[in-house]
Amino acid sequence: MRAYIIGRILLNIPVLFLVITMVFLASHALPDYATRRVASSLTGATNLDEAIHQVRHELGMDRPLYVQYFDYVGDVLRGDLGHSLLTKRPVLTELKARMPPSVELGILDILVALTVSVPIGIISAIRQDTWIDYLLRFFAIFWLAIPSFYLAVILLIVSFKVVGWTPPLVVTAYHNFPSDPVKNLQMLALPAIAGGIATGASVMRLLRSQMLEVLRQDYVRTAWAKGLRERTVVTRHALKNAMIPVLTIAGLLVGALISGNVVLETMFSIPGMGLFTVTSIKQNDFPVVHAIVLIVATAVVFTNLAVDLVYAWLDPRIRYG
Amino acid sequence: MVGRTGEMGPGVLASEWAPPRAPSLWRSLGRFVVRKPLGAFGVFVIVVLVVVAAGAPVLARYGVEQAFEVANPAYSPNSLETGKFSPTLIDTQAPPSMKHWFGTDNYGRDSYARIIWGSRRTLKVGLLSLAMGTAIGVMIGLTSAYFSGLLDTIVQRFMDSFQSFPALLFLILVVTVRAPTEMNLIIGLAIVSVPSISRIVRSVVLQTREMPFVESARLIGASDLRIMGRHILPNIMAPIIVVFTIGVGTVILAEAMLSFLGLGPPGISWGQMLDTGRLFVLTSPWLALFSGGAITLAVMAFNLAGDALRDVLDPRLRM
Numbered sequence: 001m002r003a004y005i006i007g008r009i010l011l012n013i014p015v016l017f018l019v020i021t022m023v024f025l026a027s028h029a030l031p032d033y034a035t036r037r038v039a040s041s042l043t044g045a046t047n048l049d050e051a052i053h054q055v056r057h058e059l060g061m062d063r064p065l066y067v068q069y070f071d072y073v074g075d076v077l078r079g080d081l082g083h084s085l086l087t088k089r090p091v092l093t094e095l096k097a098r099m100p101p102s103v104e105l106g107i108l109d110i111l112v113a114l115t116v117s118v119p120i121g122i123i124s125a126i127r128q129d130t131w132i133d134y135l136l137r138f139f140a141i142f143w144l145a146i147p148s149f150y151l152a153v154i155l156l157i158v159s160f161k162v163v164g165w166t167p168p169l170v171v172t173a174y175h176n177f178p179s180d181p182v183k184n185l186q187m188l189a190l191p192a193i194a195g196g197i198a199t200g201a202s203v204m205r206l207l208r209s210q211m212l213e214v215l216r217q218d219y220v221r222t223a224w225a226k227g228l229r230e231r232t233v234v235t236r237h238a239l240k241n242a243m244i245p246v247l248t249i250a251g252l253l254v255g256a257l258i259s260g261n262v263v264l265e266t267m268f269s270i271p272g273m274g275l276f277t278v279t280s281i282k283q284n285d286f287p288v289v290h291a292i293v294l295i296v297a298t299a300v301v302f303t304n305l306a307v308d309l310v311y312a313w314l315d316p317r318i319r320y321g
Numbered sequence: 322m323v324g325r326t327g328e329m330g331p332g333v334l335a336s337e338w339a340p341p342r343a344p345s346l347w348r349s350l351g352r353f354v355v356r357k358p359l360g361a362f363g364v365f366v367i368v369v370l371v372v373v374a375a376g377a378p379v380l381a382r383y384g385v386e387q388a389f390e391v392a393n394p395a396y397s398p399n400s401l402e403t404g405k406f407s408p409t410l411i412d413t414q415a416p417p418s419m420k421h422w423f424g425t426d427n428y429g430r431d432s433y434a435r436i437i438w439g440s441r442r443t444l445k446v447g448l449l450s451l452a453m454g455t456a457i458g459v460m461i462g463l464t465s466a467y468f469s470g471l472l473d474t475i476v477q478r479f480m481d482s483f484q485s486f487p488a489l490l491f492l493i494l495v496v497t498v499r500a501p502t503e504m505n506l507i508i509g510l511a512i513v514s515v516p517s518i519s520r521i522v523r524s525v526v527l528q529t530r531e532m533p534f535v536e537s538a539r540l541i542g543a544s545d546l547r548i549m550g551r552h553i554l555p556n557i558m559a560p561i562i563v564v565f566t567i568g569v570g571t572v573i574l575a576e577a578m579l580s581f582l583g584l585g586p587p588g589i590s591w592g593q594m595l596d597t598g599r600l601f602v603l604t605s606p607w608l609a610l611f612s613g614g615a616i617t618l619a620v621m622a623f624n625l626a627g628d629a630l631r632d633v634l635d636p637r638l639r640m
């Protein structure tokens with residue numbers, strides 16, 4: 001087991017270095033275009049070339065590339081991710097304020113996805129090929145195709161026409177759940193449902209096919225033969241084993257979740273990291289954008305690593321295979 | 322007597338036997354429609370998309386930026402009050418009608434026309450970026466799998482690492498590094514689709530490499546390049562077509578998301594229309610509904626067609 005853990009960690013180190021290097025290339029080595037944008041909008045210089053020189057010097061880009069790279073990696077490892085060009089404050093400070101809504105949206109997204117996909121996947125599998133299976137699979141295909149931002153638009157329209165209520169559609173202050181649950185859910189419920197259903201559809205398909213496979217196994221047949229109730233057989237014996245491959249998808253889903261977050265936050269004006277990314281790009285505040293990309297990509301890598309390890313812990317065949 | 326399907330039996334002379342005729346194209350198509358109705362629907366929508374994009378000047382009824390005006394009921398000549406001095410008003414946010422099949426947007430432009438013209442961006446970006454990505458991905462996957470060994474391991478490690486980088490974030494990086502033109506977006510999307518394509522091509526080539534015809538080709542002295550290009554490549558076209566089709570669906574969605582966020586190329590795009598539409602979605606939802614519907618339909622069509630093609634051509638490719 002230990003060898004497996006060490007192996008997985010070692011395999012992910014080059015990935016981390018690839019992430020850092022790519023963000024470095026984008027932020028220090030390539031951005032002729034970015035410095036031009038920044039120079040034209042943010043400096044007080046009189047002509048464009050002078051402005052570009054000024055910007056490059058400020059950001060330390062006129063030093064040799066390898067010097068910049070080592071500086072950059074060192075900074076990152078020490079937690080210094082640069083300063084916002086607009087507010088001049090450290091990027092991490094800016095991000096700290098904006099992380100809670102995004103994190104909560106992600107968690108709610110996953111909760112909705114699991115709540116939707118697990119029961120539907122199970123029912124669809126144990127009632128395979130009946131009308132209810134076809135109905136649920138048809139819906140799954142449909143929900144899978146609808147992008148989460150379109151689903152959000154539809155839900156918004158429906159909620160407005162039917163109930164007369166909409167979540168706040170301009171940027172409002174975020175109240176976290178313990179302090180004001182009502183306002184918190186008002187802001188996040190609709191986007192979470194839209195994102196969760198879209199994610200849940202793909203989870204449901206996988207869970208259904210895994211359940212079908214597990215239900216054919218001998219140990220399940222033994223459980224039936226012992227005369228156990230259907231509920232017991234499904235939840236205590238089949239479900240646990242069927243969920244394992246679904247976990248591996250969790251790693252991929254985090255990536256999709258993040259892009260969904262960016263879109264949903266922009267749509268519902270939720271003051272989180274996704275919206276911050278978009279507004280920063282539009283305002284040419286590139287250090288913020290690069291820092292966010294670095295943080296998020298690193299989080300995805302660590303999530304994948306964690307999923308790998310949990311998968312190995314749950315399924316002994318993996319560690320010794 | 323030779324049976325129509327070429328069976329041999331009593332009464333059939335060996336010298337008269339001929340192999341069975343391949344089914345005609347229409348027959349294969351008919352079988353496809355019957356066996357895979359969803360896939361046929363997808364293919365049908367794709368054909369409609371291509372026709373619409375190509376025939377936009379004819380089908381769109383109006384121009385892209387053409388703003389419409391209606392008579393101003395409050396018009397009074399020589400008046401200087403706002404709302405009264407102009408004989409016409411711009412027909413903003415009009416509901417669907419015979420004149421405007423999908424209604425108008427907030428600048429008075431016909432939504433139906435803009436959706437028809439917008440299909441050009443969707444198809445152009447989707448098909449071009451996947452064509453580029455498939456070309457690169459096939460080259461990488463084919464050479465990596467054919468030569469195996471250290472090269473294969475390194476390339477695969479690199480591809481896996483690249484794939485863990487979320488695609489939207491990579492595209493955001495591209496937008497900060499290069500001007501957001503259509504071509505840069507196409508190149509960015511092509512790069513993003515390379516890892517998954519090369520992985521599938523690689524796994525198929527690893528199987529094809531062991532087949533007898535490859536060994537025979539090597540024995541008669543064919544060069545590696547010739548074997549890869551002349552023998553292996555034609556036999557892996559089926560999975561390539563499948564990943565291409567499904568990939569177009571994914572890329573269309575990515576382009577729509579980027580345009581929706583306002584980070585896409587200038588010019589008309591369904592994602593950008595959805596972004597505009599959401600601003601007044603509560604009062605006149607038609608723009609958002611129709612543009613989002615167009616995106617969903619296009620993505621669904623390519624996904625369904627790709628799924629059906631995969632089931633028909635090579636079920637081994639299933640997840």
